[in-house]
Amino acid sequence: MNQVLLDSSVWIEYFRNSNSKVSSEVDKLIDIGNIFTNQLILTEIIPYLKVKKQNQLIQILESIESFEIVYRLETN
Secondary structure, three states: OOOEEOOHHHHHHHHHOOOOHHHHHHHHHHHHOOEEEEHHHHHHHHHHHHHHOHHHHHHHHHHOEEEOOOOOOOOO
């Protein structure tokens, strides 16, 4: 199965409503290890989650792979 990059809106829904279909699907992906993230998404979700679900967030983020975002700018 391919890895899935979850957008910040999915993470926010996941932490906001633990009984939603989104949360159920994210839980499945976490369990099988098919999620990855990047610094941009983390930057977007951490301020929102910092107070509400900090311990849960840390536990999940430690279990998923994070990829660096590299920008290459070319000038003509």
